[in-house]
Amino acid sequence: MAxxxxxxxxxxxxxxxxxxxxxxEGLATRYSHEFGITVPEWRVISALGEHQEMTARDIAAHxxxxxxxxxxxxxxxxxxxxxxxxxxxxxxxxxxLRLARRGxxxxxxxxxxALDYERKLLRDLPKAEIAALDRALTVLLHRADEEARAIxxxxxxxxx
Amino acid sequence: MAxxxxxxxxxxxxxxxxxxxxxxEGLATRYSHEFGITVPEWRVISALGEHQEMTARDIAAHxxxxxxxxxxxxxxxxxxxxxxxxxxxxxxxxxxLRLARRGxxxxxxxxxxALDYERKLLRDLPKAEIAALDRALTVLLHRADEEARAIxxxxxxxxx
DNA sequence: CGAAATTAGTTTCATATGCAACTGATTTTG
DNA sequence: CAAAATCAGTTGCATATGAAACTAATTTCG
Numbered sequence: 001m002a003x004x005x006x007x008x009x010x011x012x013x014x015x016x017x018x019x020x021x022x023x024x025e026g027l028a029t030r031y032s033h034e035f036g037i038t039v040p041e042w043r044v045i046s047a048l049g050e051h052q053e054m055t056a057r058d059i060a061a062h063x064x065x066x067x068x069x070x071x072x073x074x075x076x077x078x079x080x081x082x083x084x085x086x087x088x089x090x091x092x093x094x095x096x097l098r099l100a101r102r103g104x105x106x107x108x109x110x111x112x113x114a115l116d117y118e119r120k121l122l123r124d125l126p127k128a129e130i131a132a133l134d135r136a137l138t139v140l141l142h143r144a145d146e147e148a149r150a151i152x153x154x155x156x157x158x159x160x
Numbered sequence: 161m162a163x164x165x166x167x168x169x170x171x172x173x174x175x176x177x178x179x180x181x182x183x184x185e186g187l188a189t190r191y192s193h194e195f196g197i198t199v200p201e202w203r204v205i206s207a208l209g210e211h212q213e214m215t216a217r218d219i220a221a222h223x224x225x226x227x228x229x230x231x232x233x234x235x236x237x238x239x240x241x242x243x244x245x246x247x248x249x250x251x252x253x254x255x256x257l258r259l260a261r262r263g264x265x266x267x268x269x270x271x272x273x274a275l276d277y278e279r280k281l282l283r284d285l286p287k288a289e290i291a292a293l294d295r296a297l298t299v300l301l302h303r304a305d306e307e308a309r310a311i312x313x314x315x316x317x318x319x320x
Numbered sequence: 321c322g323a324a325a326t327t328a329g330t331t332t333c334a335t336a337t338g339c340a341a342c343t344g345a346t347t348t349t350g
Numbered sequence: 351c352a353a354a355a356t357c358a359g360t361t362g363c364a365t366a367t368g369a370a371a372c373t374a375a376t377t378t379c380g
Binding site: 055056057067068070071072074075091092093094095 | 358359360361
């Protein structure tokens with residue numbers, strides 16, 4: 001546990017952070033400019049584009065958003081007629097959400113834009129390196145979740 | 161430019177975003193809990209730990225922060241006697257910042273914690289995959305910066 | 321030299337975010 | 351069955367954030 005030097009530009013959490021920031025901004029600028037959609041809103045739209053009909057809770061789980069964020073994004077999108085909402089008559093706490101006509105159009109317009117952007121980013125990485133990146137991100141997310149759980153347990157006194 | 165399906169869980173910008181979020185949180189929880197330091201404050205401290213003495217402007221450039229963020233983090237850290245500030249008598253707009261005694265202590269305590277965390281995250285990735293991840297992040301950041309510039313130029317009408 | 325432009329850094333303001341408290345509905349359990 | 355606990359989703363509140371306006375200092379240039 002020797003205190004080696006820490007060089008910010010080589011430190012993984014820092015690099016991940018600035019890279020994701022740049023990547024995310026580059027894409028968000030496009031669709032926000034063209035469709036007035038925020039990042040959380042895009043997440044909701046893409047979740048529903050992928051799964052047709054979900055509750056807010058499902059969306060939160062699928063897109064790793066907290067329920068406040070989902071609630072607000074959904075409210076705005078309903079307001080703008082981008083989503084449709086159908087109450088679950090079997091459990092009136094929840095409601096099924098899906099893309100309205102306008103939502104379909106927006107989704108259909110953003111998807112190629114997003115995939116094109118992704119392609120550009122990865123353009124000159126060899127296939128093998130892209131595969132390695134994929135694996136690495138999977139492992140990192142998994143480990144980070146584990147570590148987060150560990151540290152929270154320690155802070156909260158473990159026995160809950 | 162065919163509108164292939166977009167699967168959120170496989171879409172690079174999304175994966176980067178959630179991974180960095182988990183990674184960043186896992187580390188930030190530790191030092192915020194132990195030292196009451198925020199992420200921007202840690203960035204400033206680590207920049208100064210690495211480079212001894214810098215102006216706010218240098219810090220912003222080195223740690224990819226905007227000047228508002230630096231200004232606020234520095235103000236808090238000065239307040240808490242974690243930094244020292246020495247006005248540049250040759251150019252009184254700027255000031256040189258460096259870690260105070262307390263800042264050194266905090267830095268010395270966080271660095272091993274941060275490196276340990278990084279080690280844990282990368283624990284079961286083979287050396288070759290880590291190297292591939294490094295290269296990939298470098299390329300991605302570079303491409304994303306390029307794309308951001310391109311899109312901004314397009315939006316602002318290019319000829320500035 | 322002196323006006324205009326530029327720069328470092330701060331502050332204002334409008335927006336984004338998340339936790340925690342809340343509402344209304346459903347489920348659990350004594 | 352009724353009280354307590356849980357759950358889906360919303361809202362209030364306090365904090366975080368960044369763009370743009372601002373201040374004070376320096377540089378540029380007519």
